[in-house]
Amino acid sequence: MSTSTGTDSVTSVRPDWTDLPDEVRSSVHDLVQQPVIGDRTQAGGFSSGLATRLTLADGTGLFLKGIGTDHVLYSRYREEAAINQALSDTVPVPRLLRSWETGGWLLMAFQDIPGRHPRLTPQGQDTDRALALLDNLPTTVTPAPIADAPDFVQAVGEEIHGWQALADTGAELDPWSTRNLTALAAAERAWYPYAHGTTLLHADLRPDNMLLTDTDAYVIDWAYLHQGAAWLDPVGLTPHLIRAGHTPAQAETRMVTVTAWADAPPAAVTGFAVAMTGYWERSCRRPGPPGVPYLRPFQAQMAAIGRQWLQHRTGWA
Secondary structure, three states: OEOOOOOOOOOOOEOOHHHOOHHHHHHHHHHHOOOEEEEEEOOOOOOOOEEEEEEEOOOOEEEEEEEEOOOOOHHHHHHHHHHHHHOOOOOOOOOEEEEEEEOOEEEEEEEOOOOEOOOOOOOOOHHHHHHHHHHHHHHHOOOOOOOOOOEHHHHHOOOOOOHHHHHHHOOOOOHHHHHOHHHHHHHOOOOHHHOOOOEEEOOOOOHHHEEEOOOOEEEOOOOOOEEEOOOHHHHHHHHHHHHOOOOHHHHHHHHOOOHHHHHOOHHHHHHHHHHHHHHHHHHOOOOOOOOOOOHHHHHHHHHHHHHHHHHHHHOOO
16 A cells, blocks of 8 residues: 655555556456566545556556556546546557456546646646646547436536535635625525536546646546536636635736636636635534545645635735
């Protein structure tokens, strides 16, 4: 079992390649028709599933993901396999080579991309490249390649909130949130009317779900089947620019270069920012899921960042 690899931030506890049953590892050997001579467990993300970069005997690589068929996230991984099978060659993602089940595991073998996660700091070119990727993405998945993908609002809208629930339970909040709790609770569903659309949404864009090579940029871990307005993904990434060192004003100035963000109604952006921050505030107070020790601290940090962004956007005292 591993919690670290390379220089990536450690946010997950995952099984290693050597933890897999012999039957499971043999099925990978059957797929690639050569021995696996090296493996590096990946430390990013918050799932407890398998995520490892394998080195094959001929020097090529394979990215292997997996989860036990009795795991609570099994259906999510099946959904990820179905999404990736439906994506065309124009979508900037690593290609799914095969998905299969064996030995009590669901496995997905992806093209291995020898890249790195972008650093979304105010300095350097990574932020520009990540935003260019984000700007291009909707053109490749609109209309959604899975026509019956659930509407984002109908599928998860009632999960992305928290302020009213915090008010109902009398949760102890920071002074700014306490002063503005009524207004926050009233605004956390204001984005609903603007969120419908036919773009297949990634719905979890963070720096660790992007890869940069010397020449190309990719999104990874496309695991949620939703369609909606194209502005949802760039708005969802904005707090991560603030986390990387941008002020809220700087982050918004950078995001204006993304067409979907620039076209989004300001009320939609503010409402979704309120909803995301309320979700983080509520979620970070819950017990941590088994085997995922870093999720709640991350959500607490994102809640603080969200409050900073909301103070900028709303001007509320």
